Structure formats: structure tokens, C-alpha cells
Amino acid sequence: MALLAGRTVLLRAGVRLGAEAATRGGNGARRFASHRVLVEPDAAAGIATIKLKNPPVNSLSLEFLTELIICLEKLENDKTFRGIILTSDCPGIFSAGLDLREMCGKNPAHYAEYWRAVQEIWLKLYLSNMVLVAAINGASPAGGCLMALTCDYRVLADNPRYRIGLNETLLGIIAPFWFKDNLVNTIGHRAADRALQLGLLFPPTEALQVGMVDQVVPEDQIHSTALSVMSQWLAIPDHARQLTKSMMRKATADHLIKQREADIQNFVSFISKDSIQKSLQVYLEKLKQKKH
Numbered sequence: 134m135a136l137l138a139g140r141t142v143l144l145r146a147g148v149r150l151g152a153e154a155a156t157r158g159g160n161g162a163r164r165f166a167s168h169r170v171l172v173e174p175d176a177a178a179g180i181a182t183i184k185l186k187n188p189p190v191n192s193l194s195l196e197f198l199t200e201l202i203i204c205l206e207k208l209e210n211d212k213t214f215r216g217i218i219l220t221s222d223c224p225g226i227f228s229a230g231l232d233l234r235e236m237c238g239k240n241p242a243h244y245a246e247y248w249r250a251v252q253e254i255w256l257k258l259y260l261s262n263m264v265l266v267a268a269i270n271g272a273s274p275a276g277g278c279l280m281a282l283t284c285d286y287r288v289l290a291d292n293p294r295y296r297i298g299l300n301e302t303l304l305g306i307i308a309p310f311w312f313k314d315n316l317v318n319t320i321g322h323r324a325a326d327r328a329l330q331l332g333l334l335f336p337p338t339e340a341l342q343v344g345m346v347d348q349v350v351p352e353d354q355i356h357s358t359a360l361s362v363m364s365q366w367l368a369i370p371d372h373a374r375q376l377t378k379s380m381m382r383k384a385t386a387d388h389l390i391k392q393r394e395a396d397i398q399n400f401v402s403f404i405s406k407d408s409i410q411k412s413l414q415v416y417l418e419k420l421k422q423k424k425h
């Protein structure tokens with residue numbers, strides 16, 4: 134995948150991205166943004182804040198994922214940055230997870246391309262050399278929760294509507310083994326077993342209790358808390374922290390890397406089943422009707 138600053142680029146995945154905007158931030162650092170991924174750099178501190186902006190609910194469409202992957206690649210390759218704060222620009226929603234429209238009524242080639250992008254974002258985030266702090270400022274079901282779980286530290290805003298968890302079973306689908314592995318590594322086997330089977334979405338107090346998040350803070354303190362956590366983590370020498378992170382995560386990532394193609398085939402055949410398509414359509418319809 135290539136990124137040509139200031140131009141429209143055609144990606145291998147066949148997704149056309151709009152021109153990248155580049156301006157100067159308040160501290161003189163270069164601020165860059167794609168359509169849906171806003172990056173606020175603080176070069177002096179070595180921190181970039183990524184704000185997800187795919188309204189209304191930051192659902193992870195193929196285009197959005199592709200923009201995010203490119204953004205992470207850029208930051209990973211830029212020695213200026215040692216840490217990322219991942220947060221949302223959509224009020225009340227961190228991310229609604231995978232975009233259900235990408236998994237409904239499409240063809241197998243599309244499902245395969247989509248799933249490869251989902252795998253890619255997970256691997257990029259999970260194996261990032263940088264310190265990743267999730268500032269979870271909204272609801273965070275399924276794929277939204279997964280993104281947060283890849284981070285080194287999670288701060289959740291204290292609002293009972295901001296529930297977080299892997300709720301796949303409620304949709305009649307199954308969290309893949311690498312979602313499960315990431316959850317087990319975070320909250321332990323017994324809690325993950327229960328949370329996954331029941332599709333639990335935890336409100337802040339319970340999310341903290343079970344270990345899904347590390348800290349719950351008043352909403353107006355979420356960014357300052359993320360910054361202060363980041364400065365603690367950045368105080369550790371990079372090489373020691375990075376090698377330790379890799380030691381802790383490599384086996385889990387390798388589990389997927391070794392069977393990426395099989396995992397894609399498994400997803401495509403599962404999602405293409407009539408019964409699964411029906412469940413997803415019914416779920417989407419319910420979401421739409423909720424308002425009326």
C-alpha cells in the first residue's frame with residue numbers, strides 16, 4: 134500500500150482515498166488527517182492523538198479501516214512518535230465495531246477483502262512498537278472493544294451508556310479465536326468464557342471490576358488521564374518496553390499470522406451462510422427501527 138501525501142491514492146485493496154490534508158497544529162507540529170481519521174500530533178511530547186471520525190457511530194467499514202491502517206503505518210515509521218492515544222470524535226460512541234453492511238449482501242471476494250483488513254488493523258495495533266492508550270469516550274461493542282483491547286492501557290469515561298464488550302453472540306455470530314485470545318489475555322479465561330458466551334456489554338463499574346478497562350474517570354478528565362498514563366509509560370526506555378511487549382504478545386499474534394488465509398476462508402464461508410445473513414439483517418433492521 135502506498136501513501137502519496139496530498140494526492141488521491143488507489144490502494145491494493147481497491148479503495149480510493151481522498152487527498153490527505155496537512156496543516157500546522159498549535160505547537161507547530163504537522164497535523165494530518167484523512168477523511169475519517171484525525172491525527173493531532175504533539176511532536177514535543179512524542180504523542181499523536183488519533184480521533185476516529187466516521188459518523189454516526191464509527192463503524193469499521195473497509196474504507197475506514199484502510200485509512201486507519203495507513204495512518205498507523207505512517208506513525209509507526211515516524212521516529213517523532215512513541216505513543217498514540219486512540220479516541221473518538223463521535224460524541225458518545227467510541228466505535229460500534231465492524232460495519233455490519235460490509236458483512237451483509239456482498240460477495241465472497243468482498244468478505245475476504247474485508248476480513249483481511251480487519252485482521253490487518255488488529256495486527257498493526259496489537260503489535261505496535263508504540264505505547265497505545267485507549268481513551269474510550271463512548272460505547273464500545275464488539276470490534277470497538279477489540280480495538281481498545283489491543284491497547285496497552287484503557288481509560289473509560291464514566292457514563293453508564295458507555296458499555297464495552299464482545300457481544301458477538303447476541304448477533305448470532307462468533308468472535309474469532311484471536312478476538313478470544315486478546316480478551317483472555319486481558320481479563321483471564323473464566324471471565325472471558327462467561328463474557329463471550331453471554332455476549333456481555335459491561336458498564337464502566339463492571340468493566341473496571343472484570344479488568345476490561347484499567348481506569349474509569351469522569352468524562353471531562355479522559356484526555357488528561359490518558360496523557361498522564363502515557364507519560365508514565367513513556368518514562369520506560371523504549372527498547373526494554375518494546376521487547377517486553379513483544380515477548381508478551383508474539384505468541385498470540387503468531388497464532389493468527391500462521392493461519393491468516395484459513396481464518397479468512399473460515400470467515401467467508403461462515404458469513405455467507407443464509408442463516409447468518411438472515412441473523413445480521415434482522416439485527417441491522419432492529420437497530421434501524423429502534424429510533425421509530
Ligand SMILES: CCCCCCC/C=C/C(=O)SCCNC(=O)CCNC(=O)[C@H](O)C(C)(C)COP(=O)(O)OP(=O)(O)OC[C@H]1O[C@@H](n2cnc3c(N)ncnc32)[C@H](O)[C@@H]1OP(=O)(O)O
Nearest residue numbers: 192229230231232233234272274275276307400403420421
Ligand atoms: C467466524 C467468524 C465470525 C464472524 C465474526 C464477526 C465479528 C464481528 C464483530 C463486530 O464488530 S459486529 C458489530 C457489532 N456491533 C454492534 O452490535 C453494535 C450495534 N450498534 C449499537 O448497539 C448502537 O448503534 C450504538 C453503537 C450503541 C449506538 O447507539 P445510538 O443510539 O447512538 O445509534 P443508533 O441509532 O443505534 O445507530 C445509528 C446508525 O448507525 C447504524 N449502525 C449502528 N451500528 C452499526 C454497525 N456496527 N454497522 C453498521 N451500521 C451500524 C444504525 O443502524 C443507525 O443507522 P440508520 O438507522 O441511521 O441508518
